[in-house]
Amino acid sequence: MSVLTEKVMTRDWGKPGQPTLKGYKERGGYQQLKRVLDTLQPAQVTDEVKKSNLRGRGGAGFPTGLKWSFVPPLEKNNKPRYLAINADESEPGTAKDRYILELDPHLLLEGIAIACYALGAHACYIYSRGEFKFPSSVLDAAIAEAYADGVFGKKLMGKDFELNVYQVRGAGAYICGEETALLESLEGKKGWPRLKPPFPAVVGLFGCPTVVNNVETIASLPRIFEKGADWFSKLGAAKSGGTRLVTLSGSVLKPGTYEVSMDTSMRELIFDKEYGGGLPEGRSVKAVIPGGSSAPVLTADELEVKLEFDAFKPLHSMAGSGGVIVIDDATCIVRSIWRVARFYAEESCGQCTPCREGQPWMARLIRKIEEGRGELADLDTLMNVAQAIAPWPPIGLGNTICALGDAGALPVQSFVQKFRKEFEDHITRKGCPYGDKPWGAYGEFK
C-alpha cells in the first residue's frame, strides 16, 4: 500500500482563517515569495521549477518549467508578458481547483506572484468558472487583501516590480478551459480556439507572450520553494513531481476530493478506507473513467494502473484533470456514455465541422440505441463518426483545431470497444436491460 507521506496541496485546508491573509501568513504564507524575490534571479526560478518536475494539472500534464521557457527573451520580443490562470474547472468529474480557491486562495496568489516574477509578467488574469459564485467571492476577497497588504500593486512586496492581478469570470462555456479559447474569452470574444502554432508563449493574450497555467499547478509553487525542487521531484514519479489532487465520484462509499501520492493505484483509490472505501455491499466495478470525462474508459481489469501522468498511455487513456468516475455493475454503460456524448455535443464551440456535426450525431445514435430503437449498423456508424473526429488509438490530436474533438470522440470509441456486448444487447432486446433503473447503486434520488 502506498501512502501519502505528507500532504502538499491540502496541508492547510480547513485550518482556522486559512482563506484570509492573516491565517495564511500565520502558517508562513508569502515567505517563499519574499525569499524568491530577495535571493533568486527570474531565470533561477524557472530552473527550479524545471528541476521539480512539476507538470500541468489541467489535463495535458505538460512540464511547467519547459512551458515557461518557451517565452522568448526580451531582446527578441519586448512586448508585455502575461500570466493567465485557468480556473475554468469544468471537465466533468473534476472538482479540485474549486477547493483551492475556496480553502486556500492565497496559496494560489503567492504562486502567481512567484510565476509572474519568473516570467517578467506585470499582469495576471485569473479566468474563473462563471458558475463559481462562492469560490470567486473568496478569491476576490483574497486579491483585495493582497493589494491592501502591499503584496500586489506598484511594488511586489516592496520590490521594484509592478504586479496587477485580476479575476475575470467566465460565463458558462466548457471550451474556455482550452487555453487558446480562454485567451479569446479574456479578449472579450466568444471562445473559439486558435490554430497552433503560434503557441501562446509567443503570441498569446493581446498578441503578447502569455503563459496559461492551471490553478493547482501554480498553487504548487510556494511548496516547491519552501521545501526544494528535489524534495518535490522525489515525492512524485519518475517524470512527474509532487502529489496529485483527484476527485472520486460515482458508485463509491466515500466520494470526494483527495490528495494522493503518484504511486497510488486506481484500485487503492477506489477501495482503500482512506479514500473511496470501496463500493456498496454486493456491487462491483464495471468501468472507471480515470481523468475527467474526456479520458477513455478503463475496465475492472485495468485498476492496477498508478495515478501518475505517464502510466495511462499504454491503456490509451490519460490522467487528465484527476476526475475519477466509478461506474458499478448495476449501471447501464450506454446511458453513461450518452450523458458524456451529450455534454460534448452541447459544448462543441461550432468552429470545426467534424466536432460540430459529429458530437451531436454520436449523442443521437447513442440515445437511439439506449431507447431500443437502434440497429447493429448504428454501431458502425457511431464508430465511423467518432473516427472522423479523432482516430483510435489516440495519436495526440485528431481532425479538429483543439482537443475538444478528441475529448468527445475517444471516450465513445473506448466505451464501444470495451463494452460492445452491452450496446448489442440494447439493440437485440430493443431496450435498455436496466429498464427504468439505469444508474446503479446510488442512482435513485432519495
Place this chain on the structure above:
Amino acid sequence: MGEPFYDPAAMSEPLFTAEEQQRFDAGIAELLTHYPTDRKSAAMLPALRHLQSIKGWCPPEGMKQVAEKLETTVAHCYEVATFYVMFHTEKPGKYVIDVCTNLSCSLRGAEGLLGYLEQKLNTHAGTNGEKVFLRETECLASCGTAPCLQINEDHHENLTREKVDRLLEKLT
C-alpha cells in the same frame, strides 16, 4: 429567439433608472482599468455580467450601451451574449434553477432530482416561466458532493428530497 433583436419600441423606453445608470457607468469605468487602453472590448464578459447583475438579463438597449462604452459593435455584444449560456438574452424567470445531469451527478440520482423538480414546480426542463426557469446544466464541480443544483448561481450540493423541499419553500 422570440422577439427581433432590434425592437424599436423596446429601445425607446429608458433602460436604467438614474441610480442604475450611475451604477452601470461606474462599474464599466472600473472594469476598463483592468485592460490595456487600446483593448477596451476585452472587458466584454465582465461588462455583460455587470449589466445582467443590474437588469437581471442582457436587454438589447443595455448591450447597445455596453458596445458604446467598450468601443465595439452591438453585434459583438450579441455574439458573446449568445455564445455563453450564463448570459440571458431573453428575460428569465425570477429563479433560474440549473441542475447538473452529467455523469457523476446522474450516478448519484440527478435524473431523479430533475424529475422531482419538474413535478414539484409543475414545469419541464428548458421551459422559461415567469417564476422559474428550470434548466439542465453541465458539470458544476460537485462531483464528490453530488447531486447538485444552483438557484440564481447559489450552489447547493449533496441534495436529498428533504433538502430540495426546504430550498423550494424559500422560492416566493
